Amino acid sequence: MLVNQPDGKAGILKDKKIPVILFLFLFVGLLFVGNRVDNDTWFLLNHGRYVDLYGFPHTEPFTMHEGLHFIMQQWLFAWILWKVYSLAGILGLQAFAWIGGAVLIYLDYRLVLSVSRNRQMAFLLAQIIGVFCGMLFICQRPQLFSSIIFLLEILVLENIPWGKKYCFAILSILSVLLINIHAAMWPMLFVFLLPYLAEWIGQQGRLARFTARFPEPAAWKGHELLILALGMFAFAFLNPYGTEAMTYTAHSYGYKEINAIVGEMTPLALRGFSSILLLLFIGLFMFYARHRAPLRYFLFAFGTGILALSSVRSFFLFLLFGTLPLAYMLRGKHLAYEQHYTFQKLFLSLLFGLLLMGISYKYYLAFLSSFKDDQRIYLGILLFFATLLLLSLARFILRSKRQHCFSARKELLSPEIERDGVLSAIFILFLVVLPPIISCYTRSPIQQPLQRASEVLYAEASPESICLYTGYDEGPYLEFQGFPCYIDSRAEVFIKKVNQQKDIFSEYYALQKSHIDYRDFLARYAFNYLLVDENDILYYNLANDEHYECIWDASEDPSISAPDIAEKNYRIFRKID
Numbered sequence: 028m029l030v031n032q033p034d035g036k037a038g039i040l041k042d043k044k045i046p047v048i049l050f051l052f053l054f055v056g057l058l059f060v061g062n063r064v065d066n067d068t069w070f071l072l073n074h075g076r077y078v079d080l081y082g083f084p085h086t087e088p089f090t091m092h093e094g095l096h097f098i099m100q101q102w103l104f105a106w107i108l109w110k111v112y113s114l115a116g117i118l119g120l121q122a123f124a125w126i127g128g129a130v131l132i133y134l135d136y137r138l139v140l141s142v143s144r145n146r147q148m149a150f151l152l153a154q155i156i157g158v159f160c161g162m163l164f165i166c167q168r169p170q171l172f173s174s175i176i177f178l179l180e181i182l183v184l185e186n187i188p189w190g191k192k193y194c195f196a197i198l199s200i201l202s203v204l205l206i207n208i209h210a211a212m213w214p215m216l217f218v219f220l221l222p223y224l225a226e227w228i229g230q231q232g233r234l235a236r237f238t239a240r241f242p243e244p245a246a247w248k249g250h251e252l253l254i255l256a257l258g259m260f261a262f263a264f265l266n267p268y269g270t271e272a273m274t275y276t277a278h279s280y281g282y283k284e285i286n287a288i289v290g291e292m293t294p295l296a297l298r299g300f301s302s303i304l305l306l307l308f309i310g311l312f313m314f315y316a317r318h319r320a321p322l323r324y325f326l327f328a329f330g331t332g333i334l335a336l337s338s339v340r341s342f343f344l345f346l347l348f349g350t351l352p353l354a355y356m357l358r359g360k361h362l363a364y365e366q367h368y369t370f371q372k373l374f375l376s377l378l379f380g381l382l383l384m385g386i387s388y389k390y391y392l393a394f395l396s397s398f399k400d401d402q403r404i405y406l407g408i409l410l411f412f413a414t415l416l417l418l419s420l421a422r423f424i425l426r427s428k429r430q431h432c433f434s435a436r437k438e439l440l441s442p443e444i445e446r447d448g449v450l451s452a453i454f455i456l457f458l459v460v461l462p463p464i465i466s467c468y469t470r471s472p473i474q475q476p477l478q479r480a481s482e483v484l485y486a487e488a489s490p491e492s493i494c495l496y497t498g499y500d501e502g503p504y505l506e507f508q509g510f511p512c513y514i515d516s517r518a519e520v521f522i523k524k525v526n527q528q529k530d531i532f533s534e535y536y537a538l539q540k541s542h543i544d545y546r547d548f549l550a551r552y553a554f555n556y557l558l559v560d561e562n563d564i565l566y567y568n569l570a571n572d573e574h575y576e577c578i579w580d581a582s583e584d585p586s587i588s589a590p591d592i593a594e595k596n597y598r599i600f601r602k603i604d
Contacts (some may be wrong), residue, residue: 042267047359053133053153053157055154056154056157056158056160056162057132057165057307059161060124060125060128060165064121065166066503066516068120068168069150069507070502070506071104071108071109072105072108072189073089074099074101074105075105075106075108075110076109077089078099078102079110083268085145085224087526089506089512090513091511092531095526097520097526098275100272100275102210103204104400105207105209108120108167117473120167121502124166124171127175128161128165128171130175131160131174131175131178132157135160136153138181138182139152139153139349139351141186142324142354143354143355143358144358145358145518147463149354152353152357156350159346160346160347164346169209170212172204172209174343174344174347176201176205176208176216177202177344180216181219181348182199184219191251195258198259199259201216201259202262202263203262207266207272210273211275211280213275217256218330219348222326224248225326227245227247227248227249227252229245239321241319241320245588246321272409278522278524279519320356324351327351328345328348331345332345374428436551473504474504476581476584476587476597477505477585477597479581480505480558480579480599483578483579484599487601490511493510493511494511494553495513495558496552496558496559496565498514498558498559498562498563499514499516499560500516501515501558501597502515503515505558513535513554518532521535534548538564539563541544541564555601555602556600556601557569557575557599559598560595560597561595562595569600570598573602575600575601575603576601577599577600578599580598581596582596
């Protein structure tokens with residue numbers, strides 16, 4: 028169990044044992060991941076399948092547009108995801124997210140532990156971060172892998188002298204992995220070196236008076252960081268697209284049309300004033316905090332905070348690295364076992380209550396309607412015996428450790444603590460059993476309307492004879508099913524600066540904002556079928572256009588559940604000759 032230890036690494040190295048029952052609570056955030064397959068997963072699977080069959084494309088192969096220059100900047104992640112899907116199907120994709128999320132949470136715990144040198148605080152802080160990551164970011168996307176790579180990078184840089192002995196080789200390998208897994212995020216490997224460089228520069232010359240306010244000398248010298256950066260840069264050439272992949276970020280970000288339509292690219296708050304407030308807050312925190320942290324941790328917090336304010340998708344970086352100053356300031360705060368255990372129970376009780384309310388709200392109707400009578404019987408039997416088994420196991424573990432000491436005074440396990448251990452085992456039952464139940468018996472991990480739309484189109488004609496309009500969100504799944512589409516969620520692929528042919532995304536943006544007449548837009552293409560959702564301007568325009576007829580409406584399809592209709596409605600229109 029968690030034992031008070033003196034500050035410093037030696038105390039941590041002596042305290043290595045955490046009971047399995049308590050350790051599993053670290054991954055409570057995985058309960059919030061859910062069972063849905065992320066929308067972008069379909070174009071990633073499409074990419075992975077293409078690489079597996081044909082190799083690396085240089086011309087975009089999935090849309091209706093011809094000759095678009097293309098860089099498959101996530102090819103390695105897509106190929107891995109395709110292999111998982113081809114071996115284990117949808118369940119494999121769900122397990123992929125859960126396992127990747129568990130690795131992410133554990134590495135965050137190790138990073139917070141290396142900074143705080145305090146198991147109690149590291150455990151609690153990593154739990155909270157894991158819950159937010161589970162609710163917002165853990166899914167089948169390359170951001171999961173790139174976050175893991177960033178955590179490994181900072182872990183190596185923070186572990187001195189071990190890190191200096193192996194850092195060059197490890198960071199070079201991480202650079203090769205990231206440029207092939209998620210080239211758009213590759214420059215961030217160098218950005219995360221900047222706080223260490225600034226810390227070293229700050230200790231030179233007149234700046235030393237300013238940086239003297241912060242504890243700890245610079246962890247890395249300037250020439251050491253330069254060698255690391257050169258190694259990462261040189262090894263990044265080991266990718267199928269060369270310098271095009273290395274400079275991909277410079278061409279694929281910063282477009283107002285993308286930022287206006289893509290939800291995750293919208294600012295978390297107003298940039299100007301919020302940035303000033305964040306700068307002021309961190310500045311006051313740096314100068315007046317009772318226990319100051321090293322300069323590099325504040326720079327991590329400030330840099331990732333600015334990124335989070337600029338776009339929602341960067342908030343996960345702030346969760347992982349913006350909390351480092353807090354972790355350092357808590358390094359001397361050791362709780363007595365009773366205090367820690369009481370806080371742990373309150374925290375987990377609150378989480379469990381929120382979890383149950385969330386599941387009740389999101390899954391209740393679909394949960395009941397999806398069970399058949401025999402399935403309910405089997406599920407009840409499964410839960411009954413699983414509960415008995417887990418409770419018996421927990422009681423055996425607690426009895427066998429009755430003589431285990433929880434503090435320096437070697438206090439014995441009390442009956443109250445033993446009962447709490449049994450309650451913990453019940454919670455672990457939900458942790459282990461609930462995700463598969465959600466996966467098997469709630470709404471489909473794939474949006475039912477899109478599945479049904481694909482079936483309707485297949486019944487109408489072969490994919491080769493269909494010229495299909497889809498919106499931004501619908502394209503990936505339909506392309507995975509073999510239909511060349513107008514646009515999909517790979518926003519930067521449809522920017523002229525990237526594809527070197529046509530600014531398709533700006534055209535789509537102008538259509539949705541009514542900057543161009545929808546009839547002028549339709550005249551540019553030979554669409555014979557159009558799949559639109561209720562947020563698309565064509566959803567209403569085509570309903571009143573005599574040249575198009577609605578052949579399918581999801582709200583009138585009895586095979587689609589009510590929760591899916593409530594989430595978003597779809598229609599398919601066919602052009603009348």
